[in-house]
Amino acid sequence: MSVFDGLRFRKVYSPIHNLDPRVKFVYVIAIFVAAIIFSNIITLLVLFFMQIPFVLLARVQKQWVRSLRGAAFLATFIFIVNVATTYFTSNYSLTGVNVENAVTLTLRFVVLVESFSVFFLTTSPDHLGLALEQSKVPYEFAFAFTTAVRFVPVLAEEAQTIMDAQKARGLELEKGNLLKRIRNYVPVLIPLIVSAIRRSLELAEAMESRAWGATKRRSNLYALELHKGDFGLLSITAGILAASVYVHFFVTIPTIMQLL
Amino acid sequence: MAIIEIKNLTYTYPGASKPSIDDVSIKIEKGEFVLITGPSGCGKTTLCRTFNGLVPHFYQGELKGEISVAGIDTLQHHTYEMAKHVGLVFQNPENQLFALSIEKDVAFGLENNGVPREEMRRKVDWALNQTGIYDLRERSPHEISGGQQQRVAIASVLAMQPEIIVLDEPTSFLDPLSAEKIFEVIYRLNKEQGITVVLVEHRLDLTAKYTDHLIVMDKGRVRFEGDPRQILNSEETRLMGVGIPKATLLFQMLKKNRFNLAEEIPLSSEELANQLLEALSPK
C-alpha cells in the first residue's frame, strides 16, 4: 500500500534528517493543532504548502508524493461520505457551504497525513528509537520498538524461506478459491508463529544474561543533543502556533463561498 | 577457592519426567579453559544455564544441590547480578543481537547497569578491539556475517568484564574458518586477560587442543572429567558417541599396529605430524 511507502525511512542524509526527532515531533503536533483549529480552506492550504520546503530540503519528494497518492484514495472516500451524508440528511439538498465544509475536512486529513509522512520519511528507526529511549516513555516500549524494527527484515526473510520449504512439498499457494487459499496459508503461518515464539525465548535469555532489569536508571551510549537547526525548528514551531492563535482570534479569513 | 563450584546438582525442567542434570559435581579453577562435550541431550546446555542463574530463575523447575559462581550462590541472587561475573554466549548469533547498531549492542549490558557514558565508551571500545570488530561498530547486525555476529555477542558479554565467559556451542551455525577465528578469540581472552572460559562444543577436532580440563557428559551425568588426552584415547568415550579428533583416531590405529610413536596422545594435526616426523625421518 503506497500510504505505507511514504512512512518508510530512506537512507538519505539531509539537514532535516539530522534534526532531533523529538523537535520534529513537536513540530508535527503543532501542525496538527493548527489544522484542527482552522476550518478554513485558505489557511489549511497555507499549512499544506508550508511543508513543501521541508520535503524539498530533505530530498524525499518521490516518496512523499507516493504517500499522498495513497492518501488520495482515503481522502476521496472521506469527501464522498461527507457530501453524501449531508445530502441525505438535509432533505436532498447540497449547498456550496456544505461542499466547502467537506473539502475542508478532507484537506485537514491530507495535511495530517502529509506532516506525519514527512516526519517518518526523515527520521531513521535508529534515531526514532533513540528519541523514545531519551523521552519519558518507559524503556520497555522503546526497546520493543527498536527490537521490532531490527527483526522485521529477519522475519520477512524467514517467511519467504517457509513459503519455499512448503512449496517444495507440493503446496500451491496460488491455486483455489478464496477459502482454499486462506487454508493453504496455515502451513506458512504456524511455522512462522512457532519460530517467532522460539526466537523471543532466545532473545529473552540473551537479555537476562546481559543484566536486563539491573537498575531502573539506565544510561545510554548515545545522547541526543539539540543543535542550531533544532532551535531553528523550535522557533518556527512557536511561530506557527503563535500565528495560528492570532489569526484564529483576530483575523477573519473569508471562505471560498464568500469570495465567489 | 574454585571460581565455579557445583555440588550434587540435580535439576528437572517444569513438566519433565526426568532430571536434565543428575547429581553433578564440578570444580573449575580461576583461569582455566574448560571444554564440556557429550552427545545431544546430555545436559550440557542446561548446565551452562546454571552458571548464570537462568536455571532455575528463568526456567523455574526443581533444583537440588549447591552452586557457587565467582563466590556467589546463584540460587540467592538475580540473573542480572550474575551478569557482572559470568557472560553467556549462545548458539544462534542472530537472536543475541537486538540493537540497531553493533556498538549499541555491545553497550547493552553496561546501559542496563547504569554505567556513566565515558566509562561505557571506554569499555565498549575495548571489547570491540579485543574481538577485532572495532571497524564494524556502526553497522547494523543484519548486515554482517554469522561469524562477525558471534564476535559481537562475545564483545557484548566482554564489555561487562566478567571473570568467566561461558559459550554454548557458539560455532554451530558457522563455517569451519569462522569457527576457528572464534576459538582463537576465546583462547586469547583466556591466555591474555585471564578470563575463565567454559566452552561447550561438539567439534573436538578444532577445540580439544585448547584445554587441559575436559568434561564429558551423558544422560545428565558427568561420565569423564580430566585430562583430554586420556579421555579421548579411551574406547569407552568413542562408543559413547563423542567425536574423537581424527588425528587421535589415526594415532590409536597406528599404535595398534605397533607403530613406534611417542607416548603422548595427540589432539591436533600438528602434534601427530610432529610425532610421525620423529618416527619416520631417516636417522
Next chain:
Amino acid sequence: MIEAENIRYSYANKVEALKGVSITIQDGEFVAIMGQNGAGKSTLVKHFNGLLKPTKGIVRVNGAETTKSSVASLSRYVGFVFQNPDHQLFSETVEEEIGFGLKNFGFRTEIIEERVTWALNLLSLTEYRKTSPFLLSGGERKRVALASVLAWDPQTLILDEPTIGQDHEQKEKLRQFILQLQTQKKTVVTVTHDVEFVAECNPRVVLMKEGKIVADGEGKKILTDPALLEISSIVLPQIAQVFARLSSLGLPKDIIDLYEAKDILLKTRERSQV
C-alpha cells in the same frame, strides 16, 4: 538428470548471485556443493526444484525446462530438505506431517498410509507416529522433516546443511543413510561447509566462489588443493592437515580418509625400516 547451462541469477536488489554456472548431475550421483557463505550454493540448488528460475540460461530436470514447470511438479522428482526443520513443521501429529507432501501430490489415501508407515520405519520414528512434532527434540524434528520429503520417494534429494547442530553420532547415522540411498540409485545433492563430513563421505565436490564454480571433481583432490583452499576459504580436513606437514617424507598430499592414511603410513614405516 539435472542440467544447468550457463545460468545467471540476480536477486530483486540487483545483486548477481550466479554468474554463469554450468553443471550436470546424473542420476545416482552424490554431490557436495561447497563454498563460503554467499558463494551461491543455496541459490544454485534452489534452481533444481524451480524455487528460483534463472535470469539467463536454462535449467533442465529430466529434460524438461524448469521455467515451464511449477515448483510442485518439479518437487515430485526433486525433494528439498531445508536446513531448519522448524520451517516446515506445522501438523498436529508426525503422521500428518509426513503425509502432507503425499496429500499435495494427490496420492490415494491407502498409498499415503503405506508410505507414511514406510517412512516412519526408515527413520526410526514409528513410536512417535501420533506425537506432536513440536514435542520432539531437535534431532528428532530433523528426522521428521527428512521423512516427510522421502515419503513421496523423489529420485533426487537435496539436503541443505544437514549437519548443522548435529552431534557425532547423528552425523554418522546421516552418512550411513546417504550410503543407503546411494545403493537405491538415488541422487543426493548436499549443500554443506562441513569439511570433515565431506571427507568421510568422499562425494563429488563442486566448489563455488562468488557466484561461479571454481572446481568440480573428486573430493580428495579438491579438498587438498592449496590454491583452491586459498581462494575459497574452506579448511583442510584434519587427516590432510597431518599429511601436509609430512611433505619432507615424500608422502602424497591428497589423503582425506582415515583408513587410507593408516595404510600409507604403515607402508612408509616398512620402507623406512628396510
